[in-house]
Amino acid sequence: MTGNNKYKVLLVGNPNVGKSLLFYHITGKYASVSNYPGTTVAITKGVAKIGSHHELEVIDTPGFYNMITITEEEAVTKRIIFEEKPDVILHVIDAKNIERMLPLTLQLLEANLPVILVLNMYDELKRRGLEIELSHLEHDLGIPVVCTIATKKYGIDNLISRIISVAEKRYKFQPIKIGYSTLVEDAITRVVELIKNEYPISKRSLATLLLQGDVEAYKLIDKEEAVDEISKFAGGFVKNDISLKIAYDRHRMAVDIIGENIYENEKKKVSGIKNLLDKLTLHPIFGFIAVFIILYFGFYKFVGGFGAGTLVDLIETNLFEEIINPYVNSFFSKILGDSIFFSLFAGDYGIITLGVRYAFAIVLPVVSTFFLMFSVIEDSGFLVRISMLLDKILKKIGLSGRSVIPLILGLGCGTMATVVTRTLETKRERYLVTFLLALTIPCSAQLGVILGLLGGSFSMLMIWFVSILVIFLISGFVLNKYTKGEQATFFMEIPPIRMPKLGNVMVKTFSRLKWYAFEIIPIFIYASALIWIGKITKIFDFLTYILTFPAKWAGLPDKMGEIFLYGFFRRDFGAAGLYDIQDIMTNKQLVVASVVLTLFVPCIAQFAVMIKERGLKTSIFIFLSVIPFAFIFGMILNSILGIWGY
Amino acid sequence: MNLIEAKLNETYIVESIDSKDDNAMKKLLSMGILPGTELKVLQKKPTIVFEVYHSRFAIDNSLGEKVYVTKNHPQG
Numbered sequence: 001m002t003g004n005n006k007y008k009v010l011l012v013g014n015p016n017v018g019k020s021l022l023f024y025h026i027t028g029k030y031a032s033v034s035n036y037p038g039t040t041v042a043i044t045k046g047v048a049k050i051g052s053h054h055e056l057e058v059i060d061t062p063g064f065y066n067m068i069t070i071t072e073e074e075a076v077t078k079r080i081i082f083e084e085k086p087d088v089i090l091h092v093i094d095a096k097n098i099e100r101m102l103p104l105t106l107q108l109l110e111a112n113l114p115v116i117l118v119l120n121m122y123d124e125l126k127r128r129g130l131e132i133e134l135s136h137l138e139h140d141l142g143i144p145v146v147c148t149i150a151t152k153k154y155g156i157d158n159l160i161s162r163i164i165s166v167a168e169k170r171y172k173f174q175p176i177k178i179g180y181s182t183l184v185e186d187a188i189t190r191v192v193e194l195i196k197n198e199y200p201i202s203k204r205s206l207a208t209l210l211l212q213g214d215v216e217a218y219k220l221i222d223k224e225e226a227v228d229e230i231s232k233f234a235g236g237f238v239k240n241d242i243s244l245k246i247a248y249d250r251h252r253m254a255v256d257i258i259g260e261n262i263y264e265n266e267k268k269k270v271s272g273i274k275n276l277l278d279k280l281t282l283h284p285i286f287g288f289i290a291v292f293i294i295l296y297f298g299f300y301k302f303v304g305g306f307g308a309g310t311l312v313d314l315i316e317t318n319l320f321e322e323i324i325n326p327y328v329n330s331f332f333s334k335i336l337g338d339s340i341f342f343s344l345f346a347g348d349y350g351i352i353t354l355g356v357r358y359a360f361a362i363v364l365p366v367v368s369t370f371f372l373m374f375s376v377i378e379d380s381g382f383l384v385r386i387s388m389l390l391d392k393i394l395k396k397i398g399l400s401g402r403s404v405i406p407l408i409l410g411l412g413c414g415t416m417a418t419v420v421t422r423t424l425e426t427k428r429e430r431y432l433v434t435f436l437l438a439l440t441i442p443c444s445a446q447l448g449v450i451l452g453l454l455g456g457s458f459s460m461l462m463i464w465f466v467s468i469l470v471i472f473l474i475s476g477f478v479l480n481k482y483t484k485g486e487q488a489t490f491f492m493e494i495p496p497i498r499m500p501k502l503g504n505v506m507v508k509t510f511s512r513l514k515w516y517a518f519e520i521i522p523i524f525i526y527a528s529a530l531i532w533i534g535k536i537t538k539i540f541d542f543l544t545y546i547l548t549f550p551a552k553w554a555g556l557p558d559k560m561g562e563i564f565l566y567g568f569f570r571r572d573f574g575a576a577g578l579y580d581i582q583d584i585m586t587n588k589q590l591v592v593a594s595v596v597l598t599l600f601v602p603c604i605a606q607f608a609v610m611i612k613e614r615g616l617k618t619s620i621f622i623f624l625s626v627i628p629f630a631f632i633f634g635m636i637l638n639s640i641l642g643i644w645g646y
Numbered sequence: 647m648n649l650i651e652a653k654l655n656e657t658y659i660v661e662s663i664d665s666k667d668d669n670a671m672k673k674l675l676s677m678g679i680l681p682g683t684e685l686k687v688l689q690k691k692p693t694i695v696f697e698v699y700h701s702r703f704a705i706d707n708s709l710g711e712k713v714y715v716t717k718n719h720p721q722g
Contacts, residue, residue: 494695
């Protein structure tokens with residue numbers, strides 16, 4: 001063999017089947033263990049060197065249910081299948097759900113693609129008392145079938161050797177022919193006759209897509225084809241529920257194949273405690289209680305108390321204030337003297353003394369404890385339960401249960417959450433969530449400081465919390481009323497409650513932190529530089545001056561103007577600035593300032609991502625409506641608290 | 647009857663799916679819901695939860711009302 005052989009391997013399949021973890025085991029690079037739809041939204045590529053002369057380029061695709069695609073993510077996967085010409089496609093499925101997932105395997109092999117069926121979570125199938133006739137199943141389908149347990153690294157070597165043999169075309173595919181009922185079969189035959197050229201997928205597969213009116217399939221076929229004739233012919237079938245008929249035939253075939261190859265070994269019962277916990281967390285009353293318990297201990301106690309309290313104190317006070325900052329200040333004053341460059345690096349707003357300090361002392365502890373907690377509730381299957389429990393309530397403000405995921409993630413980082421809105425199904429819901437993230441949801445950096453400021457007094461914290469909740473509901477309600485489009489529907493698979501695996505949780509937390517470190521922390525540093533430029537050019541003084549007016553109207557000290565301005569460059573700069581001046585403020589001012597700052601425009605990073613995801617026009621609209629809203633509410637709250645005599 | 651009217655802890659056979667809403671139908675198909683599929687209603691509040699094959703799904707009423715079911719009479 002000469003030189004390197006590079007092969008392209010594609011991972012496809014439903015969400016929640018362990019694709020990302022398999023990707024990690026094959027490539028050794030971590031993507032993100034996708035448990036909620038969204039972690040694999042961006043296409044992840046990795047390279048694996050196998051021996052001395054094989055190289056696999058592995059591409060992890062977003063969740064994929066059917067060749068007829070619903071969401072944008074699925075369409076992306078289909079486009080990759082069409083365009084990338086993979087040497088091997090791994091269809092990863094959850095072994096115990098083979099009945100539901102095999103129809104997609106059938107579609108892939110009907111398309112004449114080099115598919116390997118990967119039965120992942122093989123242990124869960126066994127645990128259900130099911131047995132599989134592997135070699136027989138492989139024979140029936142005519143494609144390689146491999147069992148794996150990604151969480152335990154089981155079956156990976158075998159999988160890699162099958163990948164190589166398929167890539168080198170040493171495996172003889174004899175894919176089973178998918179038979180349809182006469183009506184469908186005749187229609188397919190007719191369309192196949194009309195297709196002249198060759199495409200990345202078989203004519204037969206293309207014909208089924210065209211018959212179902214699939215947009216991407218029509219985009220795929222050349223202009224010289226008899227497009228009009230095909231679409232006219234297909235039109236009659238689309239009206240006649242052809243999708244349902246096709247799906248039904250494939251499904252029946254899948255059931256037949258499975259009937260012959262999977263049998264029940266013995267009835268096994270799941271453990272009593274697990275079962276009880278599973279039921280309770282889904283229960284309309286106990287489920288909510290469980291949500292509150294998790295929120296209280298997980299977020300309030302662990303993230304708020306331990307992360308934002310203990311850890312921040314430790315790093316901020318003991319490390320930065322006492323050791324690093326004095327050292328940095330004296331170091332730069334020695335080499336730069338009193339010049340303006342001194343304040344670029346050191347002093348009150350220097351890159352090191354402010355940018356790096358906030359990044360490591362305030363944001364890092366809070367964000368890491370938050371992401372750790374988030375990974376735990378995600379992997380345990382709890383996040384899905386929160387979505388399901390809150391769906392009905394969220395419907396009242398035009399959202400679906402699915403939006404719980406970006407909204408909760410927003411409590412960690414609004415920028416990341418804005419990216420994750422991609423997983424929502426309708427444009428309308430994505431817009432609504434983006435707006436609410438910009439206006440109401442405090443990110444963990446803000447949350448950390450606010451908990452630190454108000455945490456000492458329960459009544460202050462409650463006033464802040466209730467204010468934000470009320471605004472969340474009111475703005476949600478108003479936005480829902482005045483935004484065009486249809487209400488999003490909700491459906492979600494509910495995984496069993498599982499004990500999260502420490503390794504997976506750590507890896508996932510770490511990959512999110514890494515994202516944060518590479519995407520967000522540099523912006524911190526740039527923002528420090530911007531603040532420096534703004535200060536020496538006096539532009540900031542002017543903007544600060546303007547912002548002191550609305551601050552005054554809401555009964556806040558002048559210094560708040562400056563904090564609001566920094567709040568844009570980093571929401572947490574603002575919050576941390578508030579932290580620094582807490583001594584000169586009354587309790588009422590502190591609450592009002594916390595609320596206004598939470599509502600005030602998102603940080604510069606989130607704004608940039610908003611523009612990327614929602615477009616410039618929408619982002620500016622959101623931006624400009626948030627500013628007056630924040631101050632008007634601040635004034636209202638100030639008056640209410642005044643009347644109340646707080 | 648549709649899935650909203652179905653009773654808790656009962657097993658049903660899917661009779662038909664309302665195919666007027668193309669998007670809703672695709673979603674139901676992706677869950678493996680087809681005429682003839684057997685499903686068990688596990689919960690109705692706050693959303694419908696049912697078991698199909700070995701998975702559980704939560705769906706809202708707007709999808710639930712599109713699935714028509716009949717009671718499954720155990721045979722023999």
